[in-house]
């Protein structure tokens with residue numbers, strides 16, 4: 419008898435992530451991979467040099483659980499300069515191995531049996547499993563197609579005595595939409611006098627276009643005092659494979675966060691922490707990111723003029739949604755599979771960011787690529 423076969427799955431609805439699946443399919447079919455979000459260019463040379471330097475200098479043992487003090491101090495300075503927000507490096511900033519762990523640990527530190535967590539669909543794929551693994555229940559609000567804007571009246575209606583957390587994400591993966599200052603103020607009104615924690619996924623904070631300012635939750639003191647903020651060095655320094663990020667929260671929340679985080683990862687990569695503490699001083703590197711990615715977005719968007727795709731506006735992130743309804747009647751998954759097998763180009767079906775059956779004939783393409791790569795993609799896409 420097969421023992422494993424008799425164990426009931428804890429997560430019967432969860433399969434392998436769409437990013438893993440599509441990247442594997444792209445490899446198998448020799449396709450251009452514009453699916454999983456990662457740049458095809460290198461981190462800054464000075465960053466790579468600094469990591470090697472600190473490895474060779476012997477910084478190879480455990481870092482403090484919450485992270486190197488020097489790195490946390492640089493992050494506190496950056497938060498103050500960018501968002502006029504004060505975070506105590508000692509008690510309110512924790513360095514973690516990537517945004518996904520940060521999100522999981524933040525959820526695990528507050529959500530328990532039957533707590534409700536409101537999330538917006540389409541939603542990044544790690545939220546629901548993290549909520550459910552901790553006994554919580556995901557409650558779905560909608561970022562309504564085609565504008566993907568939140569409806570705060572709907573959110574208010576979904577709020578109950580059991581609501582423990584609301585998760586927001588701006589700039590938003592996969593849609594490239596953003597939350598405005600008005601959105602934040604509506605959220606503030608909604609949670610006022612309620613014990614609701616907010617998790618703000620801001621990993622694309624520096625990738626926002628056309629002069630629009632990122633509305634970090636840190637800019638809103640009434641919200642910040644109840645919020646976890648999650649950031650990613652991988653997105654900012656083209657180093658997604660290094661799995662490094664950080665989580666900010668007021669002291670009381672950080673205390674809870676560290677209670678569980680210390681038993682998940684304990685600490686993260688020491689030489690990289692030294693290197694990030696140095697490179698954060700080169701502010702032009704992150705301040706220049708919006709312009710660098712705006713050029714790539716525009717290159718991709720202009721290249722699609724004359725194609726049969728309809729484009730959704732991408733105001734932030736390094737993703738562009740393309741509506742293929744004039745090209746095919748297939749559902750998103752089927753069309754994405756056909757594209758990768760027959761046309762040798764991989765993208766992400768937006769339906770993978772929904773629990774319900776949703777299909778608007780839209781695929782997500784990653785434009786964090788060199789022009790050569792984008793040219794190859796455009797050649798294929800313009801012929802469809």
Ligand code: GLN
Pocket residue numbers: 435437438453454455456591
């Ligand atoms: N965040 C990346 C994306 O949206 C992928 C991360 C992952 O593969 N888990 O494509």
